[in-house]
Amino acid sequence: MLTVSMNVNGNSATHEVPDNTLLVTFLRETLGLTGTHVGCDTSQCGACIVHLNGESVKSCSLFAAQADGAKITTIEGIADGDTLHPMQQAFHENHGLQCGFCTPGMVMSAIELVTKNKNLTERDIREGLEGNICRCTGYHNIVKSIQAAAEKMS
Amino acid sequence: MYSNKYVKATNVNKAASIIADAEDGKFLAGGMTLIPTLKQRLASPDLIIDLSDCKLTGIEDEGASIRIGAMSRHVDVAESVLVQNAIPAIANLASQIGDRQVRNRGTIGGSLANNDPAACYPSALLGLGGTIHTQNRSILAEDFLTGMFETDLEEDEIIIGISFPKPDKAAYVKFPNPASRYAMVGVFVAKFSDGVRVAVTGAGEDGVFRASNIEAALDESFKANSIIDGLVSADNLMSDIHASAEYRAHLIGEMTRRAVIACG
Structure with a gap:
């Protein structure tokens, strides 16, 4: 067991966990933040994407211990009270989801993509989503959502 | 996943002495191969030694070559203006590895130490005739890459940086x-x-x-x-x-x- 401390969505969290606890397990099971999903569990699908110090990472492929001292943002941490994040709002308005399972990862991945890159083309967005899989194959509206959010966020 | 202990080493010499004392220790760089491997139970080390605090980052111009710190992530190499100017092919290679999330974690040293037969970086090392630097010695590409998933590294040897000669x-x-x-x-x-x-x-x-x-x-x-x-x-x-x-x-x-x- 070891003690892990991190800042999650603005709150500090310190817990004693088994050494090999994955970050996603820490978020979901220790902290009860189940918005971050476990899809493939083999670091391919991206449903578990969160931000670690502002960068998108697959939380199923990281030990919680590696995030010790880091600032973590999950899907629960991006809205401002009742006001959705522009990316969430854009997914809502453009029907950027079907079953919704991949959505938390899509939104977290897209926020980093839009924050890091200006003037994204549709192709840039499609390529930028290479680490996210939508099993409903609903990519069309996901891309539209990200285009809409990119305009609002710029 | 089998259970294992985890420790963060603060420099390479400490990391090397920790692994010498472990029964079956493994160094952890970005973890983009190692952690999925552990989850599939294809490896069962008793101790994971995280190298992220060993200060092995940084990219330098050495004149006729560039030297990239072993813990430089793929995103660091892809976005490095120094690499883009000196050997754009390496920056371009790094920008194509895995996906954005893998590039935010995976490292050049980790990739080369793993020597996956389908990984991108080994081709840059061999194609440019680069040199691997460890805490003990420097190893030429041809001597370092000894076969599929195999390198010339000793059990307690850690890649600290890689030099790549600048081509025309x-x-x-x-x-x-x-x-x-x-x-x-x-x-x-x-x-x-x-x-x-x-x-x-x-x-x-x-x-x-x-x-x-x-x-x-x-x-x-x-x-x-x-x-x-x-x-x-x-x-x-x-x-x-x-x-x-x-x-x-x-x-x-x-x-x-x-x-x-x-x-x-």
């Missing part, structure tokens, strides 16, 4: 596996004043290799049409669910042509 021209072109983004075939072409080096990843049964027939043809004439059909043999190439050895041989020719064109 270089380019890397890969045919990515559409699902995994690993190279089904990746070709790194580098033109130096004393000759052309061509390294192929994703195809060889023993991992990355130099394609001497192609090098000879390009030494003669550095043009895409120097690569004629039949120049690359399917002998000793991998054959699997994704591609036959013959198809890989064809891809090597085609990726080389594209790389030569990309050299401009």
Whole structure:
């Protein structure tokens, strides 16, 4: 067991966990933040994407211990009270989801993509989503959502 | 996942002494291969030694070469202005590894220490004739890369940095596996004043290799049409669910042509 401390969505969290606890397990099971999903569990699908110090990472492929001292943002941490994040709002308005399972990862991945890159083309967005899989194959509206959010966020 | 202990080392010498005391320790760089491997129970080390606090980052211009710290992540290399100017082929290669999330974690040292037969970086190391620096010694690419998933590293030896000589021209072109983004075939072409080096990843049964027939043809004439059909043999190439050895041989020719064109 070891003690892990991190800042999650603005709150500090310190817990004693088994050494090999994955970050996603820490978020979901220790902290009860189940918005971050476990899809493939083999670091391919991206449903578990969160931000670690502002960068998108697959939380199923990281030990919680590696995030010790880091600032973590999950899907629960991006809205401002009742006001959705522009990316969430854009997914809502453009029907950027079907079953919704991949959505938390899509939104977290897209926020980093839009924050890091200006003037994204549709192709840039499609390529930028290479680490996210939508099993409903609903990519069309996901891309539209990200285009809409990119305009609002710029 | 089997249970294991985790410890963060604060420098390479401490990391080396920790692994010497462990029964079956493993160094952790970015973890983009190691952690999935642990989850699949394909490895069961008793101790994971995280190298992230060992201060092995940083990219320097050494004049005739550049030196990249072993814990530099793929995103760091892809976005480095120094790398983009000195050897753009390396920055371009790094920008194509895995996906954005993998590039935010995976490191050059981790990739080279793993020497996956379908990884991109080994082709840059061999194609440019780079040098691996550990805490104990410097190892030439040819001596370092000893076979599929094998290197010349000792159990307690840690890559601290990699030097890549600056070529006149270089380019890397890969045919990515559409699902995994690993190279089904990746070709790194580098033109130096004393000759052309061509390294192929994703195809060889023993991992990355130099394609001497192609090098000879390009030494003669550095043009895409120097690569004629039949120049690359399917002998000793991998054959699997994704591609036959013959198809890989064809891809090597085609990726080389594209790389030569990309050299401009």
